[in-house]
Amino acid sequence: MIKLSIIGVGAMGGAMLEGFLRSDSFSASDISISNPHTDRLAPYAEQGVQVYADNRKAAVWGDVVFLVVKPWLVESVMEEISDVLDAERQVLVIVAAGLKAEQVRSWVEYNGKCPATFFALPNTAIAVGASMSFITRVCGTDEAEQLVINVFNAAGETMSVEARQFGAGMALASCGIAYAMRYVRAATEGGVELGFKADAAKDIVLQTIKGAALLLQKSGANPEAEIDKVTTPGGFTIRGLNAMEKEGFTNAVIEGLRNSVKF
Ligand SMILES: NC(=O)c1ccc[n+]([C@@H]2O[C@H](COP(=O)([O-])OP(=O)(O)OC[C@H]3O[C@@H](n4cnc5c(N)ncnc54)[C@H](OP(=O)(O)O)[C@@H]3O)[C@@H](O)[C@H]2O)c1
The missing domain is CATH 3.40.50.720 (NAD(P)-binding Rossmann-like Domain)
Structure with missing residues (x-):
């Protein structure tokens, strides 16, 4: 042992x-x-x-x-x-x-x-x-x-x-825990605005994230392939995604990661 x-x-x-x-x-x-x-x-x-x-x-x-x-x-x-x-x-x-x-x-x-x-x-x-x-x-x-x-x-x-990737690993996974928590907090606050109590909204967000992670882990698919499955042309999801991107969602995440490897 x-x-x-x-x-x-x-x-x-x-x-x-x-x-x-x-x-x-x-x-x-x-x-x-x-x-x-x-x-x-x-x-x-x-x-x-x-x-x-x-x-x-x-x-x-x-x-x-x-x-x-x-x-x-x-x-x-x-x-x-x-x-x-x-x-x-x-x-x-x-x-x-x-x-x-x-x-x-x-x-x-x-x-x-x-x-x-x-x-x-x-x-x-x-x-x-x-x-x-x-x-x-x-x-x-x-x-x-x-x-x-x-x-x-x-x-x-x-x-x-390799040593050169160690900082990137830290940004994605160690700091990443905090970034994932921020998404949970943001989505929970959105859920409350839409009419759920905070605890219920948090549970919904957590189960949704768990589902998303399992879908990708089990299928090995690229996230965009899974996104395509839920974005009906002219539908609700693509409108939501585009509104998030207009507010800089992807860019904000990448900038956060880039800044967390600067020593
Ligand atoms: N937290 C994270 O998410 C995370 C992620 C990845 C890596 N890390 C790394 O993990 C390391 C520890 O970070 P942490 O967040 O755990 O810090 P922390 O909560 O401050 O814990 C450090 C611990 O070390 C103890 N300590 C202080 N001086 C010591 C000594 N001379 N001998 C033995 N123990 C001593 C402290 O004891 P007292 O409080 O009793 O003084 C404390 O319990 C850091 O180098 C950090 O880079 C942290």
């Missing part, structure tokens, strides 16, 4: 922990976590997770060690745990946006060797087993990469990408 360490259990580390715990692949006794504010740890200790205020104690535990702290803290946490890590046995996974591989390589290299180290970006849907996660290799073998993919696959889908 693979053991995991998660260092930093805030929004993302907590979501990862939730996702791994609810998966069939890991149980509480396979996971250790650490976080400076121990109030976050208590509920997980009750479930049987190994909890520590000391990062070094959590770090020695896992076969895969996740560092899930803010990007500007990664270097200092690395310094703190580096001498307890076992490069022969452990794989390090840094979950942080905006770091460069060369930077990280210089932090982890030891005696001219770079231990198995990966960048990863899940999204917060990992908490419910539905993440779209990206990983990219800093150092390590194909076998180590497959191990990391397998761990993330326990709580969603995982794509291995």
